[in-house]
Amino acid sequence: MVARAKKNEERLPVPPEKDSVAAAEVSLYRNVLKIKQEHHLADLGISFYDADTTIQWSYNADHYFHAASTMKLAVLLGVFRQVARGELALDAPVHIRNRFTSIVNQEPYMLDLGRDADPDVYGHLGKTLTVRELAYWMITKSSNLATNLLVDVVGIPTIQRGLDELEIDGMKVLRGVEDTRAFEAGLNNEVTANGLLKMLRLIADGKAYSQAVCDEMLEIMLEQQYRSGIPAGLPKAARVAHKTGNISTVHHDAGIVYLEGRKPYVLVILTSFPAEQGRGKAVAEVSRDIFNALAGSVYE
Amino acid sequence: MSSETAEAQGLKVVDAYDLDDELRSILKPGEMIRDGQGRRHRLPRYFYEIPSHEVALVTRLTPHFGLNEFIFSDLKEASRLHGYPRYVPCAIRILAFYLEQFRNAAGASLHIAVNGGYRSPSHKLSLNASPHMWGTAADVYRVGTNILKTREAIEKYNDIAEDLSDEVSVLPYGHVTGKNADDHVHMDLGYITLVPREISEDRMEQPQENRPRFAFEERRRKDRRGPPVEAEET
Numbered sequence: 001m002v003a004r005a006k007k008n009e010e011r012l013p014v015p016p017e018k019d020s021v022a023a024a025e026v027s028l029y030r031n032v033l034k035i036k037q038e039h040h041l042a043d044l045g046i047s048f049y050d051a052d053t054t055i056q057w058s059y060n061a062d063h064y065f066h067a068a069s070t071m072k073l074a075v076l077l078g079v080f081r082q083v084a085r086g087e088l089a090l091d092a093p094v095h096i097r098n099r100f101t102s103i104v105n106q107e108p109y110m111l112d113l114g115r116d117a118d119p120d121v122y123g124h125l126g127k128t129l130t131v132r133e134l135a136y137w138m139i140t141k142s143s144n145l146a147t148n149l150l151v152d153v154v155g156i157p158t159i160q161r162g163l164d165e166l167e168i169d170g171m172k173v174l175r176g177v178e179d180t181r182a183f184e185a186g187l188n189n190e191v192t193a194n195g196l197l198k199m200l201r202l203i204a205d206g207k208a209y210s211q212a213v214c215d216e217m218l219e220i221m222l223e224q225q226y227r228s229g230i231p232a233g234l235p236k237a238a239r240v241a242h243k244t245g246n247i248s249t250v251h252h253d254a255g256i257v258y259l260e261g262r263k264p265y266v267l268v269i270l271t272s273f274p275a276e277q278g279r280g281k282a283v284a285e286v287s288r289d290i291f292n293a294l295a296g297s298v299y300e
Numbered sequence: 301m302s303s304e305t306a307e308a309q310g311l312k313v314v315d316a317y318d319l320d321d322e323l324r325s326i327l328k329p330g331e332m333i334r335d336g337q338g339r340r341h342r343l344p345r346y347f348y349e350i351p352s353h354e355v356a357l358v359t360r361l362t363p364h365f366g367l368n369e370f371i372f373s374d375l376k377e378a379s380r381l382h383g384y385p386r387y388v389p390c391a392i393r394i395l396a397f398y399l400e401q402f403r404n405a406a407g408a409s410l411h412i413a414v415n416g417g418y419r420s421p422s423h424k425l426s427l428n429a430s431p432h433m434w435g436t437a438a439d440v441y442r443v444g445t446n447i448l449k450t451r452e453a454i455e456k457y458n459d460i461a462e463d464l465s466d467e468v469s470v471l472p473y474g475h476v477t478g479k480n481a482d483d484h485v486h487m488d489l490g491y492i493t494l495v496p497r498e499i500s501e502d503r504m505e506q507p508q509e510n511r512p513r514f515a516f517e518e519r520r521r522k523d524r525r526g527p528p529v530e531a532e533e534t
Contacts, residue, residue, distance in 0.1 A: 093414070095413070095414035097483065099483055110483075126414065126442055128372075153375065205421075214341070
């Protein structure tokens with residue numbers, strides 16, 4: 001029994017030769033496995049692409065995770081798809097109403113204000129906010145209310161069509177947030193590290209619909225207010241356009257890292273763990289290791 | 301409830317048959333439409349023309365209800381109706397009159413939700429005939445500081461609204477869209493159309509298009525206009 005467990009366990013690779021890309025990759029692989037073991041992660045998925053060196057590296061990057069709030073990047077893309085097509089105006093007003101329809105039985109449900117205490121949006125109940133304002137709060141403070149309102153505006157089929165048009169595999173968007181009946185029926189939004197990486201690369205390169213649309217999306221993502229993931233493993237000077245995702249069993253972060261004097265790199269880190277364990281600092285540690293590998297120096 | 305109230309404040313009454321093609325396709329004046337039970341109702345034809353946002357803001361229909369409160373909508377409304385001039389059925393002032401009574405009975409200010417006043421037939425929430433399309437329904441989401449989201453609060457204000465008059469109808473508390481309400485009080489007066497006194501209802505048919513269909517129609521039109529006159533230089 002013990003022997004079989006050891007056989008299945010991922011083995012640390014042999015220490016690398018110094019001063020080579022291969023060496024850096026092997027070192028990174030060792031560190032990632034170490035982090036996975038130390039943090040008792042059930043699953044870990046990583047994908048990154050460095051535009052400066054063109055190095056691409058991944059680990060378990062096609063494994064599907066519960067998307068949590070990283071699905072809001074797909075909603076953002078869907079909104080800007082409609083904007084790019086002239087079918088939606090960013091300054092169009094949207095009625096702020098806490099009433100949504102479950103995809104399972106079409107019954108209405110409301111978001112729990114206690115779990116999503118974003119006064120910036122809830123404070124406008126009964127009034128309007130613009131599409132741009134909702135997109136801002138959806139990404140920067142991960143507002144579930146803003147997300148569901150935007151999902152209602154553009155529709156799930158449009159969001160998924162946007163992903164398909166850009167050939168972004170590895171992102172499945174079925175529903176809005178807190179659709180408990182759908183969750184109980186196992187109908188969840190799912191992502192892979194490679195799927196999110198593809199989307200972020202298109203945005204970083206200005207290839208998601210247009211450069212202007214990508215600039216707008218980046219401007220919002222750079223204002224992210226939750227910084228315990230990728231940014232926590234980087235020097236303070238780093239600017240990160242990113243989106244986190246957290247529920248009781250997952251902690252993700254997906255973003256584009258801008259450092260002075262070099263092209264950006266795109267990084268996606270997805271983690272899952274037992275609910276009783278709670279999220280630790282695994283995402284920040286992976287982020288730091290990747291930064292160190294790219295920088296060729298140790299950042300403490 | 302003076303019939304001159306809105307006009308005295310600068311609002312023109314228009315026969316929507318005279319509006320341009322796009323507006324007629326949005327407002328559908330005089331067209332028949334079915335409600336959820338399959339009954340047919342004729343959409344309103346006479347509208348107040350609101351020339352600007354400023355006019356909507358300053359025009360009072362009653363002491364406590366401004367015209368702007370009845371036309372507040374989001375992107376579900378036809379985009380043409382987000383600009384000005386905008387149009388609202390003349391019956392809106394009857395609704396305002398009843399809401400004023402409702403406010404007095406409730407003893408607190410009433411707040412009409414976005415999309416909770418007039419909705420054109422082209423509004424995305426206008427699936428079947430609804431008094432909102434006649435300007436005779438209001439969704440009140442807040443009374444004073446009390447945001448209506450519980451059965452207790454909604455039933456309390458439903459009772460107050462229904463006690464105003466037999467004409468007033470409300471939606472009972474519940475979760476079925478179109479039949480119930482669970483985050484507002486829906487109050488309506490049914491399918492009332494208002495024909496202002498100054499209107500002559502001699503033209504019954506809706507024009508199919510603005511330009512004449514036959515040459516003789518154009519000749520007659522010119523005859524009516526008289527010979528062309530040179531514009532005076534100023």
